[in-house]
Each structure stands twice: as structure tokens, then as C-alpha cells.
Amino acid sequence: MHGTEAPSEWVRRWSHLIVPGSTVLDVACGAGRHLRWLRTQGHTVTGVDRSADAIAACAGLGELVQADIENGPWPFAGRQFGAVVVTNYLWRPLLPAIVDCVAPGGVLIYETFAQGNETVGKPSRPDFLLAPGELLAACAGLRVVAYEDGFLSEPDRFVQRIAAVRTPPLVRMPLSRF
Secondary structure (H helix, E strand, O other): OOOOOOOOHHHHHHHHHOOOOOEEEEEOOOOOHHHHHHHHOOOEEEEEEOOHHHHHHOOOOOEEEEOOOOOOOOOOOOOOEEEEEEEOOOOHHHHHHHHHOEEEEEEEEEEEEEOOHHHOOOOOOHHHOEOOOHHHHHOOOOEEEEEEEEEEOOOOEEEEEEEEEOOOOOOOOOOOOO
């Protein structure tokens, strides 16, 4: 079961963008490495995974949803979160729904495998590897704070990763007359 290793360096690096006390959604949360870490940072956490074992491993951490998000309905339609975290997961049809879940003032922290990874290991199928710039395109409605697309070592892998915020709408106040 994935999700038992240390929290992603990318998630730790950019989690300061999450407004204190926010509710954070972890997509494909696995055994909860990011749920646990974000909870220690003072956030309320929500995790979704298709594996009953993964959800059981996260018992007591927060709101947990067991759902096959690739073949069933998106369980968070109409909901927004102060942050959405996704690591080592890609299902292209869900990218718009994931981005839509980022509340105004919220942040998306996403890291997954990219083309080139087939030369160093798994995943190697194109279905699970982002094309150059694909994550940037998926986040077109957000303000990109950080983006990387390239090779990382230990373990060797090609990744794309992004930290992007949904800027709140401007409030327009009528001018008062004195």
C-alpha cells in the first residue's frame, strides 16, 4: 500500500501557502502520509482512496471517503477546500474536478510522474505520465507559484509538480461621496 513513506518534499515545501486551519483534500491518499503530516500542521483533513485498506489505515485522521474516482462519480462535486494535495496519481478526466475543488484563496499542490519516466522505471505507460506542460495547462485558471518538470534522483524519476493558488475575486466597493 502506498502512502507509508515520509511526506513529499514538494508538499512540505509549499504547504505554507495553505491558510491556517483550512480543510485539505488529499486525492488518492493511500495510507495517509500527507493526511497525517497536514493534520500536525493544524489543518482539518479529508482523504479519498479506492482501497478499503488505505482508508482503514487512516482511521481517526479526519473525513475519509472510499470511492473509485476513476469509474464512479466524483464524491466532492460542489465542494471546495483550502487546499488540494495530489501525489503520484494521474487520471486525466478528473483534472478539471480536482482544480474546481480549490477554494478562492486556496492552493493546489500536485506532483506526479511525467514523460521520460518510462526510461527509468514505473509507471511507464503513457496514460500515467504527464506530457510537457500538461499540468500547467490543467491549472490555467489558477495563479502558478511554482512549477517544475524534470528529472529527480533517489529514486530516479521524471516528474511534474505545481503549487498554484486560486486568487480570490476582487471585491468592488462603490466610492462614497463626502
